[in-house]
Structures are given as structure tokens and as C-alpha cells.
Amino acid sequence: MEPQVIPKEPYPKLNVKLLEIDRKNFQQLSLDDAIKKYGEPFEKGIYKIQDTEVSWAIRDSIFPNREFEKQEIKVLEAYWVRQAQSWYAVYYLKKEGVWQPIDLLIQV
Numbered sequence: 001m002e003p004q005v006i007p008k009e010p011y012p013k014l015n016v017k018l019l020e021i022d023r024k025n026f027q028q029l030s031l032d033d034a035i036k037k038y039g040e041p042f043e044k045g046i047y048k049i050q051d052t053e054v055s056w057a058i059r060d061s062i063f064p065n066r067e068f069e070k071q072e073i074k075v076l077e078a079y080w081v082r083q084a085q086s087w088y089a090v091y092y093l094k095k096e097g098v099w100q101p102i103d104l105l106i107q108v
Contacts, residue, residue, distance in 0.1 A: 014083055014108060022082050023106060026090050031076060031099035034090065041078040041090075049073045062093070062102050075102070 026034060035041070076092040076099050086108040092099035 014085060018083065019086060019106065019108065022088065023104065026080075026088055026104050027101055029101065031078065031090075031092050031101075034078070034080075034101075038080050038082070041080050044076060044078040046074050046076050049075050 022038075025037065029037060074094070076094070078090050078092065079087055080090070081087045086106065089105040089107070090101055091103040093102045094100075
């Protein structure tokens with residue numbers, strides 16, 4: 001699938017119901033399943049948890065024992081645009097060979 005293209009203005013009205021449905025889906029779908037359902041993210045990258053600003057938001061809640069200080073832990077960050085004026089940043093951790101969601105931010 002082709003990467004997503006960010007829609008240009010004018011933006012259509014925000015569909016809050018769709019926003020909530022997508023939020024629930026992104027929280028449950030592995031990266032591969034999210035790509036099957038929503039297409040390729042418009043941007044993604046893999047970061048060591050210590051190297052990304054995102055780590056400040058998630059590392060203490062996901063890693064209360066600070067495992068990232070003892071071993072290298074990588075997080076995959078992927079962005080999808082679902083409605084013209086909103087996007088989802090989904091953060092994944094690889095578990096048993098599969099990128100599973102661990103956190104989600106929504107910008108509207």
C-alpha cells in the first residue's frame with residue numbers, strides 16, 4: 001500500500017464518533033494489522049527509548065522498573081492521518097516478534 005497523503009484545506013467537519021472508533025482500533029491492533037486496516041502510515045521510525053522525546057511520556061508508565069537503563073529497548077513510532085485535521089501517533093513495542101501498541105496520542 002502507498003503511504004498516506006496528508007489532506008489539504010479546507011478541512012471537512014471532524015467526525016468525533018469516527019475518532020473514538022479509530023482510537024480503540026489503534027490501541028488494539030498490531031502494527032501489521034493497523035497497516036492492513038488503515039494503510040501505510042505517512043511516517044514511522046524506530047528509536048531507542050532513551051533517545052526519543054516520546055520516551056519521557058511513556059517510559060515511566062510502561063517501564064516502572066527502568067529496564068531501558070539495563071538493556072536497549074526500541075519503540076516504533078507511526079503516524080496516521082484519519083481525518084483531515086487529526087492524526088494519530090501510535091507507539092509500539094516488539095513482543096514475541098510482533099509490534100504491539102503501548103501508547104497512543106491523538107492530535108485534533
